[in-house]
Every structure is written in C-alpha cells, then in structure tokens.
Amino acid sequence: MSFLLQEVGLTHSNGHMALAAITLRAQQGENIALIGPSGAGKTTLLNTIGTALLPTQGVMTVLGQQPKASSARALRQLRARIGTVHQAAPIPARQRVVTAILAGKLGQWPVWKSLACLIYPQDMAGARQVLERVHLGEKLFVRCDQLSGGQLQRIGIARVLYQEAQLILADEPVSALDPTLALDTVQLLVKEAKSRNATLVASLHAVDLARSCFDRLVGIRDGRIAFDLPAHAVTDAQLQSLYAAETAPAETVRPQPSFLVDGQVMPAHGCR
Numbered sequence: 001m002s003f004l005l006q007e008v009g010l011t012h013s014n015g016h017m018a019l020a021a022i023t024l025r026a027q028q029g030e031n032i033a034l035i036g037p038s039g040a041g042k043t044t045l046l047n048t049i050g051t052a053l054l055p056t057q058g059v060m061t062v063l064g065q066q067p068k069a070s071s072a073r074a075l076r077q078l079r080a081r082i083g084t085v086h087q088a089a090p091i092p093a094r095q096r097v098v099t100a101i102l103a104g105k106l107g108q109w110p111v112w113k114s115l116a117c118l119i120y121p122q123d124m125a126g127a128r129q130v131l132e133r134v135h136l137g138e139k140l141f142v143r144c145d146q147l148s149g150g151q152l153q154r155i156g157i158a159r160v161l162y163q164e165a166q167l168i169l170a171d172e173p174v175s176a177l178d179p180t181l182a183l184d185t186v187q188l189l190v191k192e193a194k195s196r197n198a199t200l201v202a203s204l205h206a207v208d209l210a211r212s213c214f215d216r217l218v219g220i221r222d223g224r225i226a227f228d229l230p231a232h233a234v235t236d237a238q239l240q241s242l243y244a245a246e247t248a249p250a251e252t253v254r255p256q257p258s259f260l261v262d263g264q265v266m267p268a269h270g271c272r
C-alpha cells in the first residue's frame with residue numbers, strides 16, 4: 001500500500017475545515033487524478049498526503065509511516081521519498097536550472113554531497129537527461145528568473161523525475177502549459193510513475209485530460225470525496241454534479257471529441 005487516509009480531517013489555523021472525513025487508499029503504483037471545483041480541497045489533500053500539513057482528525061499512513069507519530073528525522077526521510085510538483089515551483093529566482101533540478105535529491109544525498117553541489121553541480125549528466133525529457137535540454141545553465149511560467153513548471157517536473165520518488169504528488173502540474181505540452185507532460189508523468197511502480201496523484205482542472213490519462217478519478221467537493229471511481233466509470237452526470245456551482249463554462253466537463261486545457265480546446269488525441 002502507498003498511502004491510507006482514514007476519516008482524515010484538516011482544519012486550518014483560522015478554523016476553516018478544508019477536509020472532512022476523507023477515507024482514501026492507494027496501492028503502490030496506482031495513478032489517480034483529483035478533480036473538483038476551485039477551493040474544493042485538492043491542494044490541501046495533496047499537502048496532507050505529502051506531510052506538509054498534518055491531519056487534525058483521523059489517521060494517515062504514508063509509505064508505511066504515520067507522519068503524526070514520526071520523529072523529525074523519520075519525517076525528513078519519509079519526505080525524501082515523496083516528490084511534489086507545486087502549482088508554482090518554489091525555485092529561487094537566481095538559481096541555475098541545473099541546481100534546481102539536482103535539489104530533487106538533496107534529501108537523499110549525504111550532507112557532504114549536498115554542500116558540494118552548492119559549489120559545483122554533482123550530476124550534470126543526470127540533470128541534462130531529465131531536462132531533455134521535458135524538452136528543455138538547452139536550458140541547463142540558464143537562471144530560473146529567465147524562464148517563462150510554463151518552463152518553470154516543467155523544471156519542477158524535471159526535478160521530481162530526477163528525484164525518483166516512490167510517491168509523486170502533482171498539484172495542477174500543467175496549468176501553465178499549452179494544450180499540446182500539457183498532454184505530453186501528463187503522459188510523461190504517468191509513464192514515469194508506471195515505469196518505476198511509483199504512485200502518482202495529480203490534481204487537474206482539465207477534466208478530460210484526467211479522464212483520458214489516469215486510471216482512477218477522485219472527485220472532491222467541499223472538502224469531501226464526492227466519488228472515487230475507475231476513470232472509465234465516471235459519468236458526465238457525476239461531473240456536472242461535481243462542478244454544479246461552478247461558473248466555468250459547461251465545456252469544461254464536455255467529453256470527447258474535444259477537450260479543454262485551461263480554457264483552450266484541443267483535439268481528442270489523449271492518452272487512450
């Protein structure tokens with residue numbers, strides 16, 4: 001098993017209950033898309049599984065450990081096995097791309113190697129290899145503040161590829177990418193996870209991308225699980241109901257033959 005949440009709740013420090021009674025289990029190697037309206041709790045759920053937030057209720061086990069009962073050292077070791085793609089990659093502006101990518105393994109390397117990496121990149125060939133997989137091979141020595149938002153997002157993905165995490169958590173990983181790159185990048189993440197039997201959980205606003213590329217869809221609404229089904233079993237009616245109060249256009253949940261990525265229509269040549 002990769003992770004198990006049992007009746008997990010998360011109340012933020014201001015008293016806002018962002019997650020309520022979430023029960024969710026993932027086997028190692030599963031790929032799951034989280035979908036749901038803005039403010040539903042997808043980011044909070046990913047941050048909770050990733051142990052950046054700890055549940056205020058319920059029990060959570062991640063990669064065999066209960067984060068709440070873990071020592072600081074055990075928690076650090078657990079986090080080194082979890083790769084997170086953030087909505088906006090938390091990369092220092094002046095950092096070179098190569099350093100940003102190598103940072104993916106800082107939690108796994110001994111201290112001497114991490115420190116040496118600050119002076120001189122330790123594995124340039126490895127960094128270049130993952131960069132090429134996100135079509136940015138030529139940017140290895142470019143400063144991150146000279147990249148576009150979409151390029152930065154792909155640097156964040158390259159960093160997670162480099163990390164070779166057992167559990168990959170991706171929060172809207174393609175929100176800044178054009179439709180073709182979005183499809184290509186989601187396919188890359190799914191393929192990478194499958195090839196290493198890593199678990200992948202990604203939140204996506206592009207519902208049809210989620211439907212066509214992932215095996216399992218979890219619908220989140222108001223901090224609760226609305227449905228948890230194989231992707232092929234999710235009906236248009238369930239999607240309409242999930243987004244019922246949304247102001248987004250109905251096309252957002254329109255099935256094939258076309259689909260929307262961040263509001264742009266693209267042809268139906270998805271993962272399946």
Ligand SMILES: Nc1ncnc2c1ncn2[C@@H]1O[C@H](COP(=O)(O)OP(=O)(O)OP(=O)(O)O)[C@@H](O)[C@H]1O
Nearest residue numbers: 012013014016018037038039040041042043044045
């Ligand atoms: N640090 C925080 N303190 C208080 N409330 C928060 C905090 N972070 C998020 N929330 C609230 O928790 C709820 C869930 O937010 P979350 O970011 O998880 O939603 P989401 O589904 O990821 O939304 P989006 O699709 O817009 O990114 C929202 O109502 C949000 O305002």
